[in-house]
Amino acid sequence: QKEVEQDPGPLSVPEGAIVSLNCTYSNSAFQYFMWYRQYSRKGPELLMYTYSSGNKEDGRFTAQVDKSSKYISLFIRDSQPSDSATYLCAMIPYGQNFVFGPGTRLSVLP
Amino acid sequence: DTGVSQNPRHKITKRGQNVTFRCDPISEHNRLYWYRQTLGQGPEFLTYFQNEAQLEKSRLLSDRFSAERPKGSFSTLEIQRTEQGDSAMYLCASSPARGTRGYTFGSGTRLTVV
DSSP, X not given: OOSEEEOOOOEEEETTOOEEEEXXXXXXXXXXXXXXXXXXXXXXXXXXXXXXXXXXXXXXXXXXXXXXXXXXXXXXXXXXXXXXXXXXXXXXXXXXXXXXXXXXXXXXXX | XXXXXXXXXXXXXXXXXXXXXXXXXXXXXXXEEEEEEOTTXXXXXXXXXXXXXXXXXXXXXXXXXXXXXXXXXXXXXEESSOOGGGOEEEEEEEEOSSOSTTOEEOOOEEEEXX
16 A cells, blocks of 8 residues: 555546545654645646644635544635646655655646 | 756656756755656655755665765756666755745656667
8 A cells, every 4th residue: 555545537627616636645654744736847836735634725725634534635616727737745754755645637627 | 046946857868878967956945855756656755965965865766876965055866877767757856954835846857768
């Protein structure tokens, strides 16, 4: 079993839809949780950063962490064609390096 | 300083040749990381530097790979005797000494070994 699992998609939704992206993990030592967006031929860019269980909202994006279930989610409201990208979850145990999920490819259709 | 810069953006090389990539981090960041990303996968950690010291290397970093950061600023990643399995995107990231929020990736160098 990989440390971080993520449905690779592709996921296609119509413009304006609510998108739900999820990751599960097996290492209970993970303490910090991030979501990155990666456009084609570009490096990942940080979208959301969370530490504790619960929800964190930033504009159209909400990150949710459930440490008891080892499950994290990213919700995108009012999705736009410009949101079409690969979304990577990443997590890190204290003092160590990032472990990334394989990414979910999202297409938002106009 | 506009971010993490990587050169070249693309490299095509024949199997068995050596290649070298360069990364220029954000100037005030003293940590620098190298990752490898293959198609359909997330980035995989290769190695990291704090200033000029290489503090950690992944088991993915075989003897054919070497990374340097001689003056604690830019870094180079060299692959000797390239193999087709080395074809990937090589990403560099940098961060400040503390915390993970400032972790910034470059656009990567895409290597194709033919």
